[in-house]
Amino acid sequence: MSLKANVKVHRDRFVLDVHLDVDPGETVAILGPNGAGKTTLLRALSGLIKVVGRVELAGEVLEDSATGLRVPTEERHVGLVFQDHVLFPHLNVLDNVAFGLQAQHRPDAKRIARGWLERAGLAEKASSMPRELSGGQAQRVALLRTLATEPRLLLLDEPLSALDVTIRAVVRRELSRQLASFGGVRLIVTHDPLDAITLADRLVVLENGHVVQSGTPDEVTARPRSRFVADLAGVNLLRGKGRGDHVELMSGASVAAPDAGAGDVFAVIHPRAVALYLSRPEGTPRNVWQGQVEDIDLHGERVRVRVKSPVSLVAEVTPAAVRELRLHAGGAVWMAVKATEVSVYPA
């Protein structure tokens, strides 16, 4: 059950031209700035707008402009979750979740819907109206409403962008768990690199209607090929296992961090938090690594220094510091990061 799409959409002067192959069980994030055509792509795949090209899902052709074939949205079994949820305001939570099942003429639609709500821990909200829900709850109900129809392809449009920053991490984790249990093809659209990297196995970076880069998060962030991806790579993102007071990376290196937790975790270190020294620094920083300067990049008043070490990081320093430390590509350097500057959250 895989998705093969080769679509072109013309809108005024904007052209979306995307070739996409997604395997089942794989989560692909379409990442790009606003106006890149991400939502247009989702609407095209779900059949809400007509495309030039071909869309094939699980071997079935959904649309082919060459033959004029076009399966209407309601017959595609494609689950589309809108950015701001679009729950039906006149139906309560249970009826919202049961809606798609009723459309499929399932006689026990309400019972099945209640089951979905119970498994998601939202049973007590069954008779609430959408306007009474918090943003996080509305997002979860919108996802359940779609999952309940057992779509073959799940399309999520900016699933977390309508949420408060404070609850994003929680909802992101739950979303990640629900995505893992969904067997079909999963496609997420987002402009937030953090959402993309934490939720997806593979990134497809879309700019101006065209795919500029695709690959695993590591592949994409390691070699930016556009400004957007370069900004995206702006933070140091590490992945490893939480070990209480440190994170153990895949490479075997460890990063000290308070509250590192347990299990799969992400660690984020901002380049500004990485201090550079010519000799081993004395003092409190618990993360000290010796490395080699890979390259130096001037960005206005700041210089980004990429250092290759057991824990490769990008450091951001002032031009004065570069002169003082006589930093140059290939030179040796020590890096220090305070444990408190390492933020860790579950993967």
Place this chain on the structure above:
Amino acid sequence: MLAGLGLLFFLLPLAGLIVRAPWDQALVGLTAPETATALELSLFCSVAATAAALVLGIPLAVVLSRTTGNLRSVMRALTTLPMVLPPVVGGVALLLAFGRRGLVGSLLYHLFGIQILFTTAAAVMAETFVAMPFLVIAVEAGLRSLDPRYEEAARALGARGWMVFLRVTLPLLRPAIFSGAVLCWARALGEFGATITFAGNFPGRTQTVPVAVYVALETRPESAIVLSLILLAVSVAILAGMRDRWLGAL
């Protein structure tokens, strides 16, 4: 100053109506058989006209909201014409179309022996003709301001045309349909020109309250005043009720 004069211009006739009302005879006038008959008929005709407007007007509004370009302009003009057309002209037009010698009327008469002219059905048709545009305009405005993504979400969940319309579009349009229906009903209730032209003035059959007011003014002015007061009360009630609708949340 001029604004005050303008306000006075509205207020004075209403005040006159209330001051000159034969309050002591109001109850008697209200229970007089001819008054009751006219009220009953008016109520029936206006409700029937509103029902007809709902059945015909909502689909028309849906089609209007989904057409674009010249066709839409033409359709809109045709729909809104009865709003600006003098009702008497509307009555004459109905007469020429559905009268015994009219375009459709002669066919109906010769094929089925049906005659619409001067029947209650004619009164309902006259009221529908004049009042339906209010409903169509309100529902079309509601449809245009409806977020299309609700319908898209329904379709993405597998709902087909009718299910989308009945379970998503129609319920979301409820406020627009309600306010449109109330306006339509109010307009139908007060309809005079088209009714008297096309349906005539037959007590119990086509003599609605406005027609009765006009006729009674000659012979029993106090009865006309009582009937007018009833229509005024209904208008004020609608205004008060609709203000909450218009200003309040959905």
